[in-house]
Amino acid sequence: MIHDMKVEDIVGDYKEVSLDLYQSISRKVLYTELETPYPDGKLIVSTTTPEGIITHVNQSFVEMSGFNEEELIGAPHSILRHPDMPPAAFKDLWDTVGRGEKWQGFVKNLRKDGGYYWVKATVIPNVRNGKLVAYTSVRRKPSRTKVEECIKLYPTLF
Amino acid sequence: MSFMFTVSPDFTPDHLSGWYIFNTWIQRQTDTAIHLEMYNDFQSQREAIDKDQIDLIYANPFDAAMLVRERGFQPLVKATGESDEAIIAVNAKNPVEDVAHLNEGVKIAFTEDPDVKMMGMIMLEPGDLDASNITPVLSDTYVLVAKHLLKGEADAGIFLAEAYDGLSSMIKKQLRVLVRSQISVIHHSLMIGPKLLDKKDQFQQVLVDMKADEKGQGVLKSLGFNSWEKVDNDEMEFMIDLMDTLNT
Numbered sequence: 001m002i003h004d005m006k007v008e009d010i011v012g013d014y015k016e017v018s019l020d021l022y023q024s025i026s027r028k029v030l031y032t033e034l035e036t037p038y039p040d041g042k043l044i045v046s047t048t049t050p051e052g053i054i055t056h057v058n059q060s061f062v063e064m065s066g067f068n069e070e071e072l073i074g075a076p077h078s079i080l081r082h083p084d085m086p087p088a089a090f091k092d093l094w095d096t097v098g099r100g101e102k103w104q105g106f107v108k109n110l111r112k113d114g115g116y117y118w119v120k121a122t123v124i125p126n127v128r129n130g131k132l133v134a135y136t137s138v139r140r141k142p143s144r145t146k147v148e149e150c151i152k153l154y155p156t157l158f
Numbered sequence: 159m160s161f162m163f164t165v166s167p168d169f170t171p172d173h174l175s176g177w178y179i180f181n182t183w184i185q186r187q188t189d190t191a192i193h194l195e196m197y198n199d200f201q202s203q204r205e206a207i208d209k210d211q212i213d214l215i216y217a218n219p220f221d222a223a224m225l226v227r228e229r230g231f232q233p234l235v236k237a238t239g240e241s242d243e244a245i246i247a248v249n250a251k252n253p254v255e256d257v258a259h260l261n262e263g264v265k266i267a268f269t270e271d272p273d274v275k276m277m278g279m280i281m282l283e284p285g286d287l288d289a290s291n292i293t294p295v296l297s298d299t300y301v302l303v304a305k306h307l308l309k310g311e312a313d314a315g316i317f318l319a320e321a322y323d324g325l326s327s328m329i330k331k332q333l334r335v336l337v338r339s340q341i342s343v344i345h346h347s348l349m350i351g352p353k354l355l356d357k358k359d360q361f362q363q364v365l366v367d368m369k370a371d372e373k374g375q376g377v378l379k380s381l382g383f384n385s386w387e388k389v390d391n392d393e394m395e396f397m398i399d400l401m402d403t404l405n406t
Contacts, residue, residue, distance in 0.1 A: 040257075041281060041339040041340050122404070123403075124402055124403050126395070128395065136403060140283065143284050143285070146286075
């Protein structure tokens with residue numbers, strides 16, 4: 001399940017927007033300008049069902065997203081969707097993994113407290129005995145140069 | 159018929175005799191004739207794998223993917239609490255404090271150890287560094303990686319964390335860690351090949367029970383491990399998927 005964001009969870013001044021997520025779900029998102037730097041040497045790992053429902057997260061995921069594990073398991077991965085991310089990026093992601101290929105891109109993720117963090121994300125389809133059973137996503141620290149490029153590019157893709 | 163056992167060439171040299179002791183132990187426990195062949199480098203080991211000469215292997219995570227997908231190997235066990243981590247270190251006198259401060263053309267010393275090199279290169283990415291814009295300083299061992307840093311022949315070095323931690327304190331004093339990975343889920347595994355697969359359950363049980371046996375404990379100690387724990391096919395598939403995502 002995915003819920004609207006709550007004012008009491010937000011740290012700092014925030015803006016409010018209604019975000020249209022996958023499968024026509026609308027979510028009230030509260031977001032701030034506070035960036036959490038990606039920690040050196042860590043990887044954020046998660047696994048989802050073919051429909052994008054989170055089934056596994058590692059400790060780095062919990063720490064960076066600000067959610068606890070119980071809140072994440074069973075939620076759609078779009079719980080991290082930041083309003084500054086153009087929908088075209090996620091369409092490309094789903095189209096690519098839908099073809100059974102690996103997707104890689106730079107993503108601004110939303111935290112539970114309204115803040116954000118940039119990642120370099122890789123998503124791969126997990127195929128067992130010829131059947132798609134899950135997707136695994138691994139996020140690592142992005143290059144600042146690439147992030148700066150995305151900060152300029154992404155607003156032009158809406 | 160004798161089977162062939164080998165160990166990924168990135169093993170800690172201190173544990174060389176431990177692997178021979180382990181090989182004797184596993185032969186007795188499983189009543190199977192096994193010859194241990196230690197290769198000096200990754201390439202000669204890979205050639206033996208390609209010729210289907212290997213039946214049992216303590217494999218690094220990079221090779222594990224190939225062994226499962228292309229050679230029909232299956233995982234048996236991993237060392238409890240052990241994971242493969244990498245370190246980027248510089249000479250202590252180097253003023254650089256972040257990989258983001260390393261510039262294109264930087265001289266990076268590393269070994270042929272494939273998973274450590276991969277993890278190290280991932281940790282260099284935030285500095286806009288990749289294989290195309292670094293100057294590689296290929297080294298035979300991690301001690302030589304350290305020496306390259308001390309002599310100023312390389313600006314930064316990629317180490318297996320275990321190997322870095324095992325350097326003498328005199329060397330470590332002259333080095334400084336920039337980044338240490340905390341990945342936790344990438345590990346070496348003892349794996350069994352197609353010709354021995356009918357004995358998989360027996361091998362796995364003997365290995366898991368090893369810590370409960372007094373002699374077994376001594377053998378584990380000589381390898382620097384506390385115990386073995388079972389790795390099932392799903393866990394191995396997950397690690398392979400993870401390696402796939404990272405290997406780009």
